[in-house]
Amino acid sequence: MELREIKTFLEVANLKSFCKAAEKLGYSQAAVTIQIKQLERELKVHLFDRIGKQTTLTHAGEVFYQYASEILGDVEHVKNILSESDQLTGRLVIGTIESICASLFPSLIQEYHRLYPKVNVSMVIDSPGELLAMMEKNTVDVVYFLDQQIYDTKWIKVLEKPENIVFTASREHPCAGVKGLKLDQVIGQPMILTEKNASYRFSLEQYLAAKGKKVYPFLEIGSTEFIIKLLRNNAGISFLPEFTVGKDVEEGALAVLDVEDFHLQNWRQVVYHKDKWVSREMAAFIELVQSAEQGGEEN
Numbered sequence: 134m135e136l137r138e139i140k141t142f143l144e145v146a147n148l149k150s151f152c153k154a155a156e157k158l159g160y161s162q163a164a165v166t167i168q169i170k171q172l173e174r175e176l177k178v179h180l181f182d183r184i185g186k187q188t189t190l191t192h193a194g195e196v197f198y199q200y201a202s203e204i205l206g207d208v209e210h211v212k213n214i215l216s217e218s219d220q221l222t223g224r225l226v227i228g229t230i231e232s233i234c235a236s237l238f239p240s241l242i243q244e245y246h247r248l249y250p251k252v253n254v255s256m257v258i259d260s261p262g263e264l265l266a267m268m269e270k271n272t273v274d275v276v277y278f279l280d281q282q283i284y285d286t287k288w289i290k291v292l293e294k295p296e297n298i299v300f301t302a303s304r305e306h307p308c309a310g311v312k313g314l315k316l317d318q319v320i321g322q323p324m325i326l327t328e329k330n331a332s333y334r335f336s337l338e339q340y341l342a343a344k345g346k347k348v349y350p351f352l353e354i355g356s357t358e359f360i361i362k363l364l365r366n367n368a369g370i371s372f373l374p375e376f377t378v379g380k381d382v383e384e385g386a387l388a389v390l391d392v393e394d395f396h397l398q399n400w401r402q403v404v405y406h407k408d409k410w411v412s413r414e415m416a417a418f419i420e421l422v423q424s425a426e427q428g429g430e431e432n
Contacts (some may be wrong), residue, residue: 134175136208138168139201142180145169146198147272149188202271206410222251225414228264228273232268232327232357236377245421252414260330268406272426274415275405276424279374280332282400291419292403294426297375298333300390301382303367309388317347319392323369325360326350331398337372340397361387374399 144154145165155162173180178193190198209223229238234256242254249260257267263280268276269287279296300319302309308319320341326348327334342348354360360371361378365386381387403422405415 134172136205137429138172139204141165141168143198143201143205143271144234145181145188146190146194147270151183151188153184159240167354183285209412210410219415220251221249221414223412223414224253224255225275225412225418226255226257226273227418228267228276228278229258230261230264230278230331231258231355231376232331232374233277233279234258235357236374241421241425244425245418246422249414251419252417261332262330265404268404271409274409274412275403275418277401278332279399279401281336283298283402287407288404289407290402290404291399292366292426294401295398296401298336298372298397298399299375299397300370300372301364301378301387302370302390303364304385304388305367306370306388308370308390312391313393316341316344316392316395319370319390324348324350325352325354325363325369325371327357327360327373328353331355333372333374333397335401336397336399376401413421 141154141158141160144157145151148154148157151165151169152162154160155165158165160168176193176197178197179191180194180197182189182191238256242256245252245254251413257264257273259267261276261280261283264273264278265283265288267273277292282293284290302322302364304310308314308322325421326337329338336357352363357373357377360373361381363369364371364378365381370390375389378387378389382389403419405411405419409415411419
């Protein structure tokens, strides 16, 4: 059994495709098939079911997946221990949501690259639920998301910070600067909202449903950056994490609306799986995130 065969097996399992695994690893599909068959011969089990275009793990494949992940993790651990250089040169896969990626990650990743220029960073953007599922399958190393406080004994949480979710609009909007707006006044305006799988959009709809109300946006889109551009042009009102509009509010382009008896929070959280071996690349990223938070609090 060779390490490359184990790595190939994990890629096929994670991507659920022989073809995609071959593309990612730079092999031909035939080479991937040969490696998997060699593993199956050595293990004397069938690792995958291939029915139509679906590639899924068999029960034996699921059992082997856990051991294969540990084997590669141990190998990487040994490589780092035996490395003569203190410079980080590995790979880091970060899962996050679009609003955090658009607002917080540009400066964070730029600083990480400045400190560790040889680390290869990959980012996966999806909903919190999907990202946590990916973490369970070991396809992302660490997840940085925004949601209600979520706890699970399988996760190690290294950051948890409350964030206000606010109604926001252009400084020129009729609602800007008005004290004690009624909720109905705000949701009755043209609304631009993120897609329904965004955690804070869900929180808003739950809050409104509890009061027998509903919001009807004229536009739903997954790009926070695009929404903010529309708000700057006075195209309507949106409901966004306050950190995404902080700079525009400071510069006077946007305003946080003062809505009477309304307050919603979500929590920024950074987690990784308790069984995940924490590489030096992961540890460096976590330390940078925590340092950035401490620096922000001091300022």
